[in-house]
Each structure stands twice: as C-alpha cells, then as structure tokens.
Amino acid sequence: MTGITPQAFIMGMSALAAGLAMVAMAGVGIGIGFNAGKTVESTARQPEAQGTLLKVMLVGVALTETAGIFALIISIILLFANPYAQ
Amino acid sequence: MELGPRILFTIGGINVTETVIFSLIISLLILLFAYLATRKMETIPHGFQAYGELIVGTIYNLVADTMGKENLKFAPYIGTLFLFLGFGSCLGLLDLRPITADLNTTVPLALVSFIMIHYNAVRAQTGKGYIKHLASPYAFMLPLNIMSDVMFPITLAFRIFGNILAGVIVMTLLYGALESISASVGSSVPFFMIGLPLPLNFFFDMFEPALQAYIFVMLTMVFTSNGMHVEEDH
Numbered sequence: 001m002t003g004i005t006p007q008a009f010i011m012g013m014s015a016l017a018a019g020l021a022m023v024a025m026a027g028v029g030i031g032i033g034f035n036a037g038k039t040v041e042s043t044a045r046q047p048e049a050q051g052t053l054l055k056v057m058l059v060g061v062a063l064t065e066t067a068g069i070f071a072l073i074i075s076i077i078l079l080f081a082n083p084y085a086q
Numbered sequence: 087m088e089l090g091p092r093i094l095f096t097i098g099g100i101n102v103t104e105t106v107i108f109s110l111i112i113s114l115l116i117l118l119f120a121y122l123a124t125r126k127m128e129t130i131p132h133g134f135q136a137y138g139e140l141i142v143g144t145i146y147n148l149v150a151d152t153m154g155k156e157n158l159k160f161a162p163y164i165g166t167l168f169l170f171l172g173f174g175s176c177l178g179l180l181d182l183r184p185i186t187a188d189l190n191t192t193v194p195l196a197l198v199s200f201i202m203i204h205y206n207a208v209r210a211q212t213g214k215g216y217i218k219h220l221a222s223p224y225a226f227m228l229p230l231n232i233m234s235d236v237m238f239p240i241t242l243a244f245r246i247f248g249n250i251l252a253g254v255i256v257m258t259l260l261y262g263a264l265e266s267i268s269a270s271v272g273s274s275v276p277f278f279m280i281g282l283p284l285p286l287n288f289f290f291d292m293f294e295p296a297l298q299a300y301i302f303v304m305l306t307m308v309f310t311s312n313g314m315h316v317e318e319d320h
Contacts, residue, residue: 058297059301059304062297062301063301065245066241066244069244069245069252070244070248072248072252073244073248076251080089081089
C-alpha cells in the first residue's frame, strides 16, 4: 500500500471500528424481540392484564437497551472525539 | 458536527454552557408552577391547584406502590427527579438542546441516587450486616458484588445520556437532510420540514424522555427498598 500516512491509517481504522462496534445491537434486538414475544403471549392468555404487562415490558426494553447504548457511546467517541487524532 | 453544548460565556474560569442556562430556567419554571398551585388553596381544587394535586398524587401513589407506605419520605426527591429529568429531556420540542444530553447533568444525579441507596442500606443493616450482605453466599463474592454496585450509577447515568444524545444526533441529521432536499428542489424556504419530522419528534422528544425518566426513578426506588428490606429475607 503506497502513500497512506500513519495518521490516515489510524483514522480509517477508527471509522471501521466505529462501524464494527454497532454489531452489539444484534444481541439487543434478539433480547428485546424475545421480551416482546413473551408479552404478546401473556396478553393472549390474560387480556385484562394488558396495561400492567405493557408497563413491565417497557421497563425490560429500557434495561436491555443499555448494553446497546454503551456500544453507541464507543462509536460516537471514535468518530467525533477520537483520542488518536492529531 | 459539534457534539457538545455551546459555551455561551465565561465567568471567572467557569464555562457557562447552554446546559447550565436551560437547567436554571427549568428549575425556575417548576418553582413558579409550584408557587402558582399553592397560592390560595381550596378544598375543591381549580386551575393550577388541580394540576398540582394530580402530579403529587400520582408520584406519591407510585412511591407507595413500589417502596411501601412507610417510605413516603422519599417521595419529594423522587418527584423532583422525575419532573426535572422528564421536562429537561423534552427540550428538543422547542429546538433547544436537552439538558440530559450532557454528562454533567446525569452523572451528579446518578451519584446522588447512589449515595442515597447506600446510606439507607447501611443505616438499615447496621454496618456489619451491610458488609456481611456484600459477601453474602460465599466470601469470594465480595469483589464481584462491590463491582456490580459501583457499575450501577455508571449505567444509570449513561443510559439516559446515550438515549437522549442519540435522539439529538438523529434529529440534527434529519433536519439537515430535509433542508438539503428542499434546496435541491429549488426553493429557499425548507418546506419539506413541515410535517415529515413529526413521528420522530414524538418518539425522541416525548416518549423517550418519559420512559427514561421513569426507568431512572424506578431503579432508584427498587434498589433503595431492596437495600432497606434485605434483612427480612434471611
């Protein structure tokens, strides 16, 4: 590879890492989908508990999403506040 | 793209940013509402007093359901936290930067909740019982329990910060894209911005702040009551 300065190499690799970090959302999607599926199943068994089940589902969604938010923070830091940039 | 809040002016060596000014304005508005709601109180409420009674009643019922009736002394702090975080994150509706999109707002509040949880746990479990609970099934669990206790305020702060910041970034990108689409059609007035951002505005500026404030408050309440009631489970 000719003509790539070390600084350009670091910035390119940081952009790649920022994209790869968001693969963590795959697990988050599976977890939240599982939660929503269980809520739908429980609503079908007992339709009058729908309000309580919805509230509990939203609490579960917000807690699971925290793991994905950490990956987002790393991506944002790599793109906008890169510690290896000059 | 600038990610942090704008620094408006400097007093001494302290930068006064948008976040500081908006936090002060929100606090003053909440105080003004509280003053107007309690000015001339009657037994049958009208106007501001009715709204005030609705808000206070809902928060006190929430605290009584989650923590038990004997712990109503926490309700003022929980109510303040919920209102400040809820209204503070809704500022995107007014095209202002939400105050919780800044770590300087969320980390102190998470630390205050952390101190409250552990102070009440030590007071209810008397020192030795607290350390014994940290090493509860086996003695080697002590560093793991300490680590999970230390991670709790960090996740609490970063959860609401990350969600609201993601909303700010998406709305900025969306408005930029709509403006450039309008410019490419040829008009200088960005009329594509008229109805299209509404669903995203509802999600990021009304649903997300309410949900995140509710989660913050709910986690604080659950961990406080767990710390105070754990000696009844043994």
